[in-house]
Amino acid sequence: xxxxxxxxxxxxxxxxxxxxxxxxxxxxxxxxxxxxxxxxxxxxxxxxxxxxxxxxxxxxxxxxxxxxxxxxxxxxxxxxxxxxxxxxxxxxxxxxxxxxxxxxxxxxxxxxxxxxxxxxxxxxxxxxxxxxxxxxxxxxxxxxxxxxxxxxxxxxxxxxxxxxxxxxxxxxxxxxxxxxxxxxxxxxxxxxxxxxxxxxxxxxxxxxxxxxxxxxxxxxxxxxxxxxxxxxxxxxxxxxxxxxxxxxxxxxxxxxxxxxxxxxxxxxxxxxxxxxxxxxxxxxxxxxxxxxxxxx
Numbered sequence: 001x002x003x004x005x006x007x008x009x010x011x012x013x014x015x016x017x018x019x020x021x022x023x024x025x026x027x028x029x030x031x032x033x034x035x036x037x038x039x040x041x042x043x044x045x046x047x048x049x050x051x052x053x054x055x056x057x058x059x060x061x062x063x064x065x066x067x068x069x070x071x072x073x074x075x076x077x078x079x080x081x082x083x084x085x086x087x088x089x090x091x092x093x094x095x096x097x098x099x100x101x102x103x104x105x106x107x108x109x110x111x112x113x114x115x116x117x118x119x120x121x122x123x124x125x126x127x128x129x130x131x132x133x134x135x136x137x138x139x140x141x142x143x144x145x146x147x148x149x150x151x152x153x154x155x156x157x158x159x160x161x162x163x164x165x166x167x168x169x170x171x172x173x174x175x176x177x178x179x180x181x182x183x184x185x186x187x188x189x190x191x192x193x194x195x196x197x198x199x200x201x202x203x204x205x206x207x208x209x210x211x212x213x214x215x216x217x218x219x220x221x222x223x224x225x226x227x228x229x230x231x232x233x234x235x236x237x238x239x240x241x242x243x244x245x246x247x248x249x250x251x252x253x254x255x256x257x258x259x260x261x262x263x264x265x266x267x268x269x270x271x272x273x274x275x276x277x278x279x280x281x282x283x284x285x286x287x288x289x290x291x292x293x294x295x296x
Contacts, residue, residue, distance in 0.1 A: 034250025
């Protein structure tokens with residue numbers, strides 16, 4: 001793929017053009033703790049090694065959505081289409097001031113000075129991606145070296161993997177220092193049911209490792225039945241009810257790599273009421289936990 005022509009891949013959908021206003025009024029100070037910015041190119045070109053080319057979805061659109069949905073803050077996670085070029089994410093964090101934090105993708109060659117610059121821009125974590133269809137494999141030793149470097153800044157680590165890879169990754173996860181946040185509950189296969197050993201192993205991992213958090217996010221990616229994603233609800237409730245102090249929520253806007261349908265972000269906000277069933281749970285999920293992790 002050439003960086004001179006950056007047209008969205010025909011397989012993927014663009015973000016919802018007119019999301020509804022949520023009926024659920026978010027608690028004051030609510031954080032969208034998992035979202036992205038893409039480009040806009042050519043100001044922020046996509047990485048030559050990317051596996052997909054998304055639509056342009058820059059910071060102005062993200063902040064417009066934040067205000068429309070009723071969030072106060074964003075945690076902007078570096079997307080694989082930008083590789084290790086974190087400029088778009090950092091630019092968005094700087095533009096938002098104290099209302100945004102970032103999660104970067106870096107290599108082992110990253111210097112302390114570069115990490116300090118990122119920290120000043122609002123970055124508070126790194127992301128390690130193990131989803132094979134999205135990234136090429138990286139030696140575990142490289143990730144451990146990065147994890148050790150970021151400890152001086154108090155950053156956390158976001159880990160993205162699929163359920164089939166959990167057993168292989170367990171020893172590695174236990175080696176990582178600091179707080180680890182697992183994207184999308186490790187992408188369980190919801191067709192197997194909430195009581196299947198695969199998901200029980202993930203729950204056990206969180207029970208045995210108090211430094212492991214997770215995001216109860218992306219029902220549109222996990223569902224088998226489709227909208228309104230009711231088949232994913234038992235999985236979210238199992239996590240939120242057990243680990244209400246270690247869960248985060250986010251829109252995943254602009255929802256990269258969606259083929260069959262594009263979720264309405266306003267409907268996703270209303271979905272929160274189905275998975276965090278008490279005001280106390282919702283306060284922790286949307287305000288207390290992300291503030292403690294990214295703004296403390």
